[in-house]
Amino acid sequence: MSKNLTKREEDYSKWYNELVVKADLAENSGVRGCMVIKPYGFAIWEKMQAALDKMFKDTGHENAYFPLFIPKSYLSKEASHVEGFAKECAVVTHYRLKNDEDGSGIIVDPEAKLEEELIVRPTSETIIWDTYRRWIQSYRDLPLLINQWANVVRWEMRTRLFLRTAEFLWQEGHTAHATEKEAIDEAELMLGVYANFAENHMAMPVIQGVKTESERFAGAVETYCIEALMQDGKALQAGTSHFLGQNFAKAFDVKFASKEGKKEHVWATSWGVSTRLMGALIMTHSDDNGLVLPPKLAPIQVVIVPIYRGLDQLDAISDKVAPLVKELRAKGISVKYDNRDTHKPGFKFNEYELKGVPVRLAIGQRDMDNGTFEVARRDTLVKETVGANEVVSKIEFLLDDIQKNIYKKAFDFRKENITEVNSYDEFKKVLEEKGGFISAHWDGTNETEERIQTETKATIRCVPIGVEVEQGVCMVTGKPSNKRVFFAKAY
Amino acid sequence: MSKNLTKREEDYSKWYNELVVKADLAENSGVRGCMVIKPYGFAIWEKMQAALDKMFKDTGHENAYFPLFIPKSYLSKEASHVEGFAKECAVVTHYRLKNDEDGSGIIVDPEAKLEEELIVRPTSETIIWDTYRRWIQSYRDLPLLINQWANVVRWEMRTRLFLRTAEFLWQEGHTAHATEKEAIDEAELMLGVYANFAENHMAMPVIQGVKTESERFAGAVETYCIEALMQDGKALQAGTSHFLGQNFAKAFDVKFASKEGKKEHVWATSWGVSTRLMGALIMTHSDDNGLVLPPKLAPIQVVIVPIYRGLDQLDAISDKVAPLVKELRAKGISVKYDNRDTHKPGFKFNEYELKGVPVRLAIGQRDMDNGTFEVARRDTLVKETVGANEVVSKIEFLLDDIQKNIYKKAFDFRKENITEVNSYDEFKKVLEEKGGFISAHWDGTNETEERIQTETKATIRCVPIGVEVEQGVCMVTGKPSNKRVFFAKAY
Numbered sequence: 001m002s003k004n005l006t007k008r009e010e011d012y013s014k015w016y017n018e019l020v021v022k023a024d025l026a027e028n029s030g031v032r033g034c035m036v037i038k039p040y041g042f043a044i045w046e047k048m049q050a051a052l053d054k055m056f057k058d059t060g061h062e063n064a065y066f067p068l069f070i071p072k073s074y075l076s077k078e079a080s081h082v083e084g085f086a087k088e089c090a091v092v093t094h095y096r097l098k099n100d101e102d103g104s105g106i107i108v109d110p111e112a113k114l115e116e117e118l119i120v121r122p123t124s125e126t127i128i129w130d131t132y133r134r135w136i137q138s139y140r141d142l143p144l145l146i147n148q149w150a151n152v153v154r155w156e157m158r159t160r161l162f163l164r165t166a167e168f169l170w171q172e173g174h175t176a177h178a179t180e181k182e183a184i185d186e187a188e189l190m191l192g193v194y195a196n197f198a199e200n201h202m203a204m205p206v207i208q209g210v211k212t213e214s215e216r217f218a219g220a221v222e223t224y225c226i227e228a229l230m231q232d233g234k235a236l237q238a239g240t241s242h243f244l245g246q247n248f249a250k251a252f253d254v255k256f257a258s259k260e261g262k263k264e265h266v267w268a269t270s271w272g273v274s275t276r277l278m279g280a281l282i283m284t285h286s287d288d289n290g291l292v293l294p295p296k297l298a299p300i301q302v303v304i305v306p307i308y309r310g311l312d313q314l315d316a317i318s319d320k321v322a323p324l325v326k327e328l329r330a331k332g333i334s335v336k337y338d339n340r341d342t343h344k345p346g347f348k349f350n351e352y353e354l355k356g357v358p359v360r361l362a363i364g365q366r367d368m369d370n371g372t373f374e375v376a377r378r379d380t381l382v383k384e385t386v387g388a389n390e391v392v393s394k395i396e397f398l399l400d401d402i403q404k405n406i407y408k409k410a411f412d413f414r415k416e417n418i419t420e421v422n423s424y425d426e427f428k429k430v431l432e433e434k435g436g437f438i439s440a441h442w443d444g445t446n447e448t449e450e451r452i453q454t455e456t457k458a459t460i461r462c463v464p465i466g467v468e469v470e471q472g473v474c475m476v477t478g479k480p481s482n483k484r485v486f487f488a489k490a491y
Numbered sequence: 492m493s494k495n496l497t498k499r500e501e502d503y504s505k506w507y508n509e510l511v512v513k514a515d516l517a518e519n520s521g522v523r524g525c526m527v528i529k530p531y532g533f534a535i536w537e538k539m540q541a542a543l544d545k546m547f548k549d550t551g552h553e554n555a556y557f558p559l560f561i562p563k564s565y566l567s568k569e570a571s572h573v574e575g576f577a578k579e580c581a582v583v584t585h586y587r588l589k590n591d592e593d594g595s596g597i598i599v600d601p602e603a604k605l606e607e608e609l610i611v612r613p614t615s616e617t618i619i620w621d622t623y624r625r626w627i628q629s630y631r632d633l634p635l636l637i638n639q640w641a642n643v644v645r646w647e648m649r650t651r652l653f654l655r656t657a658e659f660l661w662q663e664g665h666t667a668h669a670t671e672k673e674a675i676d677e678a679e680l681m682l683g684v685y686a687n688f689a690e691n692h693m694a695m696p697v698i699q700g701v702k703t704e705s706e707r708f709a710g711a712v713e714t715y716c717i718e719a720l721m722q723d724g725k726a727l728q729a730g731t732s733h734f735l736g737q738n739f740a741k742a743f744d745v746k747f748a749s750k751e752g753k754k755e756h757v758w759a760t761s762w763g764v765s766t767r768l769m770g771a772l773i774m775t776h777s778d779d780n781g782l783v784l785p786p787k788l789a790p791i792q793v794v795i796v797p798i799y800r801g802l803d804q805l806d807a808i809s810d811k812v813a814p815l816v817k818e819l820r821a822k823g824i825s826v827k828y829d830n831r832d833t834h835k836p837g838f839k840f841n842e843y844e845l846k847g848v849p850v851r852l853a854i855g856q857r858d859m860d861n862g863t864f865e866v867a868r869r870d871t872l873v874k875e876t877v878g879a880n881e882v883v884s885k886i887e888f889l890l891d892d893i894q895k896n897i898y899k900k901a902f903d904f905r906k907e908n909i910t911e912v913n914s915y916d917e918f919k920k921v922l923e924e925k926g927g928f929i930s931a932h933w934d935g936t937n938e939t940e941e942r943i944q945t946e947t948k949a950t951i952r953c954v955p956i957g958v959e960v961e962q963g964v965c966m967v968t969g970k971p972s973n974k975r976v977f978f979a980k981a982y
Contacts, residue, residue, distance in 0.1 A: 030565065030621050031609065034558035039637065042555045064533045067525035068611070068642055068658050069581075072588070074521065076597045086588035090560075091599050092611065093584045095646040097563070097577040106567045108582050108608055117599055118522065120559070120583065120611070130521050140833060146530065151559055151642065155586040167559050342631060 003354055007288045012232040016283060020161045023291045023355050025278065033159040033166030040355065041278065043299035045169065048277060049149065051201050051296070052171065055193050061145040061173060066127050068151075069118035074126040078251040081125065084218020088155040090120040090166075120153040125219060125244070125270055128174045129252040136176055136266055138257045143186070144176040152274075162279035163236075163491055170274035176266045178256065180245075183267035184222075187243040190271040191224040194239035202277065203294040203407035204228050204284045205414050206238060207437070207486060209462025214446055217270075221245035227461045227486065229414045230283040233435020235461045235488035238280050241271035279491070285379075285406050291356030292379055294406060295399040302328060302335045302395055303357045307345045307364035314339065317363055320388075327392055333399065353378065358402045359395055379406050420484070424475045427487070431458055437488050441481035443474035452476060458487045494845055498779045503723040507774060511652045514782045514846050516769065524650040524657030531846060532769065534790035536660065539768060540640065542692050542787070543662065546684050552636045552664060557618050559642075560609035565617040569742040572616065575709020579646040581611040581657075611644040616710060616735070616761055619665045620743040627667060627757055629748045634677070635667040643765075653770035654727075654982055661765035667757045669747065671736075674758035675713075678734040681762040682715040685730035693768065694785040694898035695719050695775045696905050697729060698928070698977060700953025705937055708761075712736035718952045718977065720905045721774040724926020726952045726979035729771050732762035770982070776870075776897050782847030783870055785897060786890040793819060793826045793886055794848045798836045798855035805830065808854055811879075818883055824890065844869065849893045850886055870897050911975070915966045918978070922949055928979050932972035934965035943967060949978045 005022060006014045021027050025041030028034075037045065053063070069092060076082045096112030099105075121127065128146075135141060149171045159165050173190060177183040191208055198206045206226035216223040220242035228238045249255070249265040258264055285292040295301050304325070306317040321337055328335045336357075338348055345362065352360055362374040373391050376383040379402045386394045417436025421427045430438055442448060442460065453459050463485045472481050496513060497505045512518050516532030519525075528536065544554070560583065567573045587603030590596075612618065619637075626632060640662045650656050664681060668674040682699055689697045697717035707714045711733035719729045740746070740756040749755055776783040786792050795816070797808040812828055819826045827848075829839055836853065843851055853865040864882050867874040870893045877885045908927025912918045921929055933939060933951065944950050954976045963972050 027625075029558045029618065031558045031560045031562060031618070034560060036558065036622050037556040039553035039555045043553070045556075046554065062530035062534070063537065064530045065528040065536075065660065067520045067522045067527065068644065069522045069525060071522060072597060072599075075588075082588070082597055086590075086597060089586065089588050090583045090609070091585040091588065092581045093599065094582040095580065097566075097573070097580050097582065097610070099577075106563060106573055106577060108563075108584065118581070119588070127520065127522070131527050134518075153559065169556065 003290060003350055005288060005290060005354070008231065015288070016279075017161065019282060019286060019290060025282070025291075026161045028161065031166075033156060035161050035165050035167075037169075037275070040299065044281070044293070044297055045275060045278060047297045047299065048201070049171075052193075052197055052273070053149075055197060056147050056171075056173065059145075059189060059193060061147045061175075063148065064146050065148055065150070066124050066131065068121055070121050070124070070127045072117045072119060074130055075119050077126060078219050078247055081219035081247075081251075085122045085154070089122060090153045090155055092118040092120065121150070122152055122154045123270075123272070124148065124150070124152075124172055125174065125248050126252070129248040129254060129268070132174075132176055132266070133252050133254045136254055136256050139178050139259055142176055142178045142256060142266065143182065145173075145186075146175065147171055147173045160279075162275055162282070165275075168275045170272050172270060172272040175269045176249075176254070177269070178258065178264075178267070180267050183245075183269050184243050187222070187224055187241045187269040187271065190269070191226065191239075191241040194226050194241065194271070194273060197273075198226055198228065198238055199407065201294065201296045202281050202284070203296075203403055203410065204238070204280060205407065205411045207462060207464055208466070209464040209486065211240075211462060212446075212449055212460045212485075214449060215459065217242045219244060219247050220270075221247065224465075225462055227437075227488075228280050228284060229417055229436060229488070230280070230491065231413065232283075233417060233489070235437065235486075235490040236276075236280050236283070237461070237490065238277060239271070239273040242269060244268035244270060284410050286356065289381070290354030292406060293356035293358060295358045295403045298356065298358050299334065300336045300352075300355075300357050301333050301399055302359045302361065303348075303352045304335065304337045304361040304363065305345050305348045305352075306337075306339055307362055309365075313365060314341075316368060320368065321363065324388075324391065328395065331392075331396070333395065359398050361391070361395075377402055379409075418486075422472075422475065427458075427475055428456055431456055431487075431489070435489065437461065437486045439484045439486055440475045441472035441483075442485050443477045443479035443481055445477075448474060448476050452487070458489050461486045461488050461490060494781060494841055496779060496781060496845070499722060506779070507770075508652065510773060510777060510781060516773070516782075517652045519652065522657075524647060526652050526656050526658075528660075528766070531790065535772070535784070535788055536766060536769060538788045538790065539692070540662075543684075543688055543764065544640075546688060547638050547662075547664065550680060550684060552638045552666075554639065555637050556639055556641070557615050557622060559612055561612050561615070561618045563608045563610060565621055566610050568617060569710050569738055572710035572738075572742075576613045576645070580613060581644045581646055583609040583611065612641070613643055613645045614761075614763070615639065615641070615643075615663055616665065616739050617743070620739040620745060620759070623665075623667055623757070624743050624745045627745055627747050630669050630750050633667055633669045633747060633757065634673065636664075636677075637666065638662055638664040651770075653766055653773070656766075659766045661763050663761060663763040666760045667740075667745070668760070669749065669755075669758070671758050674736075674760050675734050678713070678715055678732045678760040678762065681760070682717065682730075682732040685717050685732065685762070685764060688764075689717055689719065689729055690898065692785065692787045693772050693775070694787075694894055694901065695729070695771060696898065696902045698953060698955055699957070700955040700977065702731075702953060703940060703951045703976075705940060706950065708733045710735060710738050712738065715956075716953050718928075718979075719771050719775060720908055720928060720979070721771070721982065722904070723774075724908060724980070726928065726977075726981040727767075727771050727774070728952070728981065729768060730762070730764040733760060735759035735761060775901050777847065780872070781845030783897060784847035784849060786849045786894045789847065789849050790825065791827045791843075791846075791848045792824050792890055793850045793852065794839075794843045795826065795828045795852040795854065796836050796839045796843075797828075797830055798853055800856075804856060805832075807859060811859065812854065815879075815882065819886065822883075822887070824886065850889050852882070852886075868893055870900075909977075913963075913966060918949075918966055919947055922947055922978075922980070926980065928952065928977045930975040930977055931966045932963035932974075933976050934968045934970035934972055936968075939965060939967050943978070949980050952977045952979050952981060
């Protein structure tokens with residue numbers, strides 16, 4: 001297949017949009033802002049889900065399922081929460097269609113109007129805390145550690161496949177605790193889980209930090225986040241974990257009897273990652289030839305392409321390949337043997353390059369004669385000839401090495417693209433000419449943050465965690481600051 | 492814990508409703524008709540999903556994801572389809588909330604009215620076939636074998652946990668084929684997969700059949716179904732598989748170029764099972780002591796309860812139990828060691844009986860002295876003392892035996908509750924006094940079917956597959972019939 005993929009240099013945004021569609025990951029649907037996730041894209045998402053779900057369960061969480069709909073009055077109970085979500089809500093107002101009396105077609109039945117409108121969940125804090133009120137009476141019911149895999153809807157005006165869609169898939173953890181400290185520990189624990197997943201499964205380095213007040217989740221006391229850097233120098237928020245204080249417990253009157261018999265409001269967290277991670281994954285590693293997938297998330301880890309003339313040669317190759325496929329599968333490696341007779345090897349090579357399959361084996365008559373395979377790795381595109389006896393260990397080595405190598409490449413890229421600046425002029429110059437994360441002192445006020453955003457379109461991505469105190473002055477106002485924060489233009 | 496569960500004899504319906512809540516499976520939410528699936532219930536559903544998902548993939552299907560919303564005009568394209576679903580649709584009409592100008596709260600913003608209303612999917616044929624038009628051009632694109640795990644909404648007026656809820660979780664397979672035969676084969680294959688799952692995982696015997704015209708899926712040419720029998724003698728439709736003919740291909744103009752280069756409409760199937768299976772599972776096996784779960788779907792297969800006085804005894808027991816837990820887990824058996832100090836053994840026994848844990852081990856001081864465990868099986872409630880050396884093999888035996896035993900029990904019950912009748916009077920008498928499936932001759936007309944339903948509330952559950960031709964006369968009209976069909980009152 002011919003790829004016809006725009007180059008990143010030429011138009012990064014166009015490259016991304018084309019790649020998502022051409023690699024069979026997703027496409028726009030007939031419903032404004034809603035995407036169809038195609039089988040190949042969904043298979044990657046399933047791998048992400050499986051890894052995350054295991055990590056959640058290993059840290060003591062259980063899955064449950066809460067309603068898709070949220071009564072308007074629930075959403076309204078936490079003031080800053082509704083303020084944050086009201087502008088982008090899909091609202092169900094009726095529960096029936098009927099035939100128009102003039103015979104012109106199907107219309108909404110005006111008599112089937114709901115007494116109270118229902119909001120399609122943009123996030124589930126309100127419906128879940130309404131439920132937790134029934135579940136939590138005593139300290140013995142705590143902590144409550146629950147996660148939900150679900151679809152959510154936020155009526156975004158400008159949408160992009162995976163990065164910003166009206167409907168998206170995600171998981172949302174919602175936990176309840178007896179003490180403030182325990183809830184903060186949970187929020188931080190889950191941030192760590194996300195960072196671990198991003199770095200060790202997605203091979204995507206992330207900065208862990210906290211959001212400034214203006215970027216905080218609507219209803220949170222503190223929002224923790226992981227921020228990744230894309231190849232075009234823009235940042236992408238890849239996951240958030242919120243310490244919600246007692247805000248939702250108060251709004252929904254959720255109290256527990258402590259060991260001492262006192263009635264107290266419960267402390268809460270919530271945390272989520274979404275199909276947005278697919279966008280991050282694509283943009284972190286892929287190149288002008290197509291997708292580059294980390295072996296741990298690749299639906300097909302190894303593809304084997306036979307190169308033959310006539311069915312006799314194909315049969316001989318297939319006989320040679322069969323035990324190899326079996327051996328690899330027994331080791332838990334996912335292998336595809338592409339013996340389609342409808343496409344040429346060159347077409348297949350292009351297709352699997354485009355789809356980011358980490359390791360490609362080819363075998364033709366000469367290989368058959370020599371007892372070899374041609375082994376190609378997707379990350380560096382390097383090819384080599386390997387003896388049949390060594391091919392399994394070679395593949396195992398490559399799957400491990402590609403995972404490490406693309407992480408290192410992304411890590412080095414990020415390292416080169418974190419720039420410390422000490423003046424606003426320098427800041428603007430770096431932002432304009434280089435992009436990436438800019439580490440700078442800021443006076444901690446909303447006003448300055450807003451001014452910087454208005455003037456440069458850069459936002460504070462996070463106040464990094466675990467960074468040493470450094471006395472300095474705000475690059476804009478000259479007021480004192482004791483920590484550098486990370487700015488960037490962002491997705 | 493005290494169970495306080497209504498007896499089945501007393502009020503089967505009340506027993507069910509109480510059991511679902513008391514066993515921590517699900518509960519009603521604040522949103523009319525929508526349930527909350529609690530962690531224990533969801534864990535069972537996850538086991539069902541995992542087994543089904545593997546069966547779908549083993550038969551060549553891939554997962555994908557399509558939008559939650561369906562534009563009204565899509566739903567309207569297939570006439571009988573919209574007719575079937577229009578009366579129970581949740582309709583999104585607006586995309587924004589705002590503060591009421593009089594300060595009284597949050598209202599739907601009248602200026603944010605959608606040009607075209609969106610229906611929350613009651614099933615996805617229309618949005619999926621709109622997509623398939625883009626995916627299918629040639630016979631090379633066929634068959635297209637796709638499944639989706641999703642939530643759907645049907646605005647039911649009378650709802651019951653798991654059995655009939657406004658929102659429910661399900662999977663829906665949607666396949667496209669080049670020939671009529673291939674599509675029919677697929678619909679039958681998936682019916683077989685469902686029957687296999689019901690019998691071998693849920694331990695629930697099912698009758699495979701086809702629906703009569705009046706009970707057919709809206710838009711289908713033929714609806715295949717599996718029907719199970721509940722302990723109160725009512726039938727429950729547990730899964731359906733539809734041969735859709737070319738109805739959706741024609742409505743959405745999906746054509747493919749055949750090998751001969753002719754443009755032809757594509758043939759289709761769809762098939763689904765839902766969280767309704769949870770209701771079927773509960774009602775098939777459970778008893779007056781609570782849930783009875785088949786070992787293959789039990790989130791906890793073995794629970795171990797220590798019986799002790801003082802922490803010294805508990806420590807000694809815990810030391811004894813630890814290697815057993817490890818050994819069982821290594822064999823893939825899910826074990827819970829319940830060493831909570833806040834509850835007495837009797838409370839725990841009741842709790843795990845209520846929750847249907849297949850095997851319960853208890854160990855106290857006397858067992859410690861004798862090197863034994865007390866082993867109890869949930870299905871028969873039989874207890875015995877087993878030497879520590881034999882306990883692992885005993886558990887393995889029991890997990891297998893319970894799975895078989897509850898299937899046999901359900902099978903025998905169904906066998907006793909299939910009654911052949913040859914007159915309408917006999918039919919009414921059996922229906923009234925015994926219930927169950929009634930096998931009778933019927934003349935094949937809608938009119939007779941409707942009359943029987945109006946007069947007796949029984950419906951034709953299915954025309955069974957694989958049953959021999961038997962000449963007879965309709966029990967109502969005396970007209971000729973060549974096959975018995977199954978009637979029952981149903982959920």
